[in-house]
Amino acid sequence: MRHGKYPFVIGFLAAPVTIYVVFVIAPYAQAFYMALTNWRGLSPGRFVGLENFTRLFQDDVFWKALQHHGILLLALPLITIVIALFLAFMLNVGGGSQKGVMTGVWGSKFYRVVFFLPQVLAVAILGVLFQAIYRPDGSGMINSLVAKVGLEPIGFLINPDLALWSIIAVLVWQAVGFYVVLFSAGMSNIPKDIYEAAMLDGATRMSMFFRVTLPLLWDTLQVAWVYLGIAAFDAFAIVQTLSVDQGGPDGSTTVIGMEIYRNAFTYSKYGYASAMGVALFFLTITFAALSLRVSRRESVEM
Amino acid sequence: MAVDTVKPAAASSAAPSPEKTRREVNLLAGFGHAFLAVWALLIIAPLVWTFLASFKTNEEIFGDAWTMPGALRLDNWARAWSEAHVGQYFLNSVFVVALSTAGTMLLGAMAAYVLARYSFWGNRAIYYLFVSGLAFPVFLALVPLFFVVRNLGLLNSYVGLILVYIAYSLPFTVFFLAAFFKSLPNSVAEAATMDGASHTRLFFQVMMPMARSGLISITIFNVIGQWNQYLLPLALLQGEGAEEKWVLTQGIANISTSAGFDADWGGLFAALTMAILPMIVIYAIFQRQIQSGLTSGAVK
Numbered sequence: 001m002r003h004g005k006y007p008f009v010i011g012f013l014a015a016p017v018t019i020y021v022v023f024v025i026a027p028y029a030q031a032f033y034m035a036l037t038n039w040r041g042l043s044p045g046r047f048v049g050l051e052n053f054t055r056l057f058q059d060d061v062f063w064k065a066l067q068h069h070g071i072l073l074l075a076l077p078l079i080t081i082v083i084a085l086f087l088a089f090m091l092n093v094g095g096g097s098q099k100g101v102m103t104g105v106w107g108s109k110f111y112r113v114v115f116f117l118p119q120v121l122a123v124a125i126l127g128v129l130f131q132a133i134y135r136p137d138g139s140g141m142i143n144s145l146v147a148k149v150g151l152e153p154i155g156f157l158i159n160p161d162l163a164l165w166s167i168i169a170v171l172v173w174q175a176v177g178f179y180v181v182l183f184s185a186g187m188s189n190i191p192k193d194i195y196e197a198a199m200l201d202g203a204t205r206m207s208m209f210f211r212v213t214l215p216l217l218w219d220t221l222q223v224a225w226v227y228l229g230i231a232a233f234d235a236f237a238i239v240q241t242l243s244v245d246q247g248g249p250d251g252s253t254t255v256i257g258m259e260i261y262r263n264a265f266t267y268s269k270y271g272y273a274s275a276m277g278v279a280l281f282f283l284t285i286t287f288a289a290l291s292l293r294v295s296r297r298e299s300v301e302m
Numbered sequence: 303m304a305v306d307t308v309k310p311a312a313a314s315s316a317a318p319s320p321e322k323t324r325r326e327v328n329l330l331a332g333f334g335h336a337f338l339a340v341w342a343l344l345i346i347a348p349l350v351w352t353f354l355a356s357f358k359t360n361e362e363i364f365g366d367a368w369t370m371p372g373a374l375r376l377d378n379w380a381r382a383w384s385e386a387h388v389g390q391y392f393l394n395s396v397f398v399v400a401l402s403t404a405g406t407m408l409l410g411a412m413a414a415y416v417l418a419r420y421s422f423w424g425n426r427a428i429y430y431l432f433v434s435g436l437a438f439p440v441f442l443a444l445v446p447l448f449f450v451v452r453n454l455g456l457l458n459s460y461v462g463l464i465l466v467y468i469a470y471s472l473p474f475t476v477f478f479l480a481a482f483f484k485s486l487p488n489s490v491a492e493a494a495t496m497d498g499a500s501h502t503r504l505f506f507q508v509m510m511p512m513a514r515s516g517l518i519s520i521t522i523f524n525v526i527g528q529w530n531q532y533l534l535p536l537a538l539l540q541g542e543g544a545e546e547k548w549v550l551t552q553g554i555a556n557i558s559t560s561a562g563f564d565a566d567w568g569g570l571f572a573a574l575t576m577a578i579l580p581m582i583v584i585y586a587i588f589q590r591q592i593q594s595g596l597t598s599g600a601v602k
Contacts, residue, residue: 004500004501005420005422005501006422008416008420008501008502009416009420009422012412012413012415012416012505013412013413013416013417013428015409015412016409016410016412016413016472016476017413017428017431019409019465019468019469019472020431020432020435020469020472021431022450022454022469023447023450023451023465023466023469023470024435024438024443024469024470024472024473025431025435026446026450027443027444027446027447027450028438028442028443028446030446030449031442031443031445031446034445034446083341086334086337087337087338087341090334090335090337090338091338106335107338110342111338111341111342112593113586113589114342114345114346115341115342115345116585116589116592116593117345117349117582117585118345120526120530120581120582120584120585120592121530121578121581122529122530122532122550122551122554122577122581123530123532123551124530124532124551124552124554124555125551125554125574125577125578127555127558128554128555128558128570128574129348129352129574130348131558132348132351132352132355132571133348133351135367138365138366138367139363139364139365139366139367140367141347141348141351141367141368143367144366144367144368145368173344173345176341177345181593185594233439234439236439236441237532237533241555257439257441260439260441260442261441264441264444264445270445273445274442274445277439277441277442278442280439280442281437281438281439281442284437284439285437288437
């Protein structure tokens with residue numbers, strides 16, 4: 001090509017690659033090595049091979065965390081996608097046909113702005129906010145209403161049966177807006193005349209949704225499922241800020257990220273924590289690869 | 303168009319009568335409207351409630367949650383701003399995010415541009431090295447990162463924090479912008495080269511302006527991401543005098559964890575409101591770009 005290509009390429013890549021390798025790649029590489037040692041932060045760690053991993057598979061807390069990821073993996077995508085799909089459908093074609101163009105319901109512009117809003121709020125802020133919402137007495141936003149109806153206050157975060165679901169609700173609350181926008185983008189790619197044709201044939205909105213929108217949106221749904229699945233493995237910050245007693249009560253909300261954090265920063269078991277991290281990494285990668293493969297289906301050409 | 307999989311819903315005979323359709327439509331629309339309104343309320347109510355709580359006294363906050371504050375107590379805000387140092391943390395966040403977003407955009411755009419438009423040995427390897435960073439959980443790197451930063455003598459310094467922010471923002475930035483630079487037309491670049499523009503000039507004077515919409519989207523994305531960052535400053539801003547350097551999320555988390563029943567809850571909610579409001583304002587101004595930017599990054 002043109003002269004001076006290599007000096008230019010190297011000049012442009014040098015700084016970003018250096019910063020990236022020093023601060024991202026090197027720490028991760030060390031974490032992978034650390035997983036094979038019994039390093040505890042003081043003396044240099046001894047190489048112990050796969051010992052951390054065999055211990056990991058006998059660790060009840062790890063299995064409990066894994067079980068919670070299983071629940072998250074099913075509940076989070078399912079609830080989020082169902083709500084987001086319904087909202088997106090209402091916002092885009094719910095208003096019916098006006099002068100031959102499918103429109104959203106009245107106020108859809110406003111709704112679109114509001115629904116996405118939680119996406120820009122920091123997790124640290126959400127933590128404080130939802131602690132106030134979930135407070136177990138009459139000063140909690142929800143329990144104040146519950147008390148007005150004359151029911152017993154609900155211990156959202158302190159009841160072991162409810163705590164994980166209360167946290168899932170926060171994750172859904174935050175995520176839905178993003179998927180409404182994602183699905184709206186997908187829906188706007190569906191040619192209007194398909195809806196027109198269906199409309200003329202007297203299709204109800206219900207059948208339009210299940211027979212037109214859903215099949216044509218399959219690719220976007222797949223992306224959403226993978227994203228939410230990865231988020232399910234990544235759910236750490238919200239558990240840390242919301243759960244009582246770091247993953248409690250009594251371990252009922254703990255996730256792998258929480259256990260990594262606890263083992264590393266509370267017990268200084270860096271080697272063991274890194275082994276968990278490596279396990280989490282492979283779980284995430286496997287999930288992403290599997291779900292992309294399983295849900296691959298002939299997409300509709302347009 | 304091949305939409306064979308889509309059966310033209312209900313061909314004639316099965317078509318419901320117009321009247322029935324209308325009733326069904328009304329019912330669904332009614333339910334739909336209600337659900338939209340309820341969901342909007344679920345989002346707005348906690349934020350409005352936080353805003354109101356920022357004027358309440360401790361007694362009011364621990365009383366019935368749905369009563370209005372007795373008076374417009376602006377002193378909550380004043381205390382949060384000065385005594386709880388929210389003002390200081392706020393400025394720290396602005397400073398750090400401004401510099402690190404600028405750095406991320408410059409370095410990310412440079413790397414993405416070269417990776418997208420030049421073929422050279424190792425191109426794919428470097429590209430995948432960057433993209434692989436999207437798959438790692440951040441807290442896995444936290445301990446080693448702490449030692450890397452400490453060994454470089456950058457612990458508890460903004461330089462260290464900014465470099466780390468840049469490094470962790472690069473994967474998505476490069477991933478997103480590389481796709482964007484690839485989509486730009488070749489003809490303009492060729493014309494500029496014919497006119498004798500150097501590679502560097504081509505980048506800064508032709509390609510950067512052409513990629514403006516993509517750059518804006520990803521800038522907003524990085525501003526939000528870095529503004530909301532919590533784990534990295536927690537790990538890297540510690541040591542003597544660290545409290546003065548804290549960023550906003552760190553400060554809020556600290557106020558909330560140190561807050562017991564005798565603590566200043568009105569101040570906490572004032573601090574929370576101060577942290578939320580600028581995000582809402584920025585979001586309201588840029589919401590179109592934010593939404594289109596985030597989703598185009600997701601779909602590609």
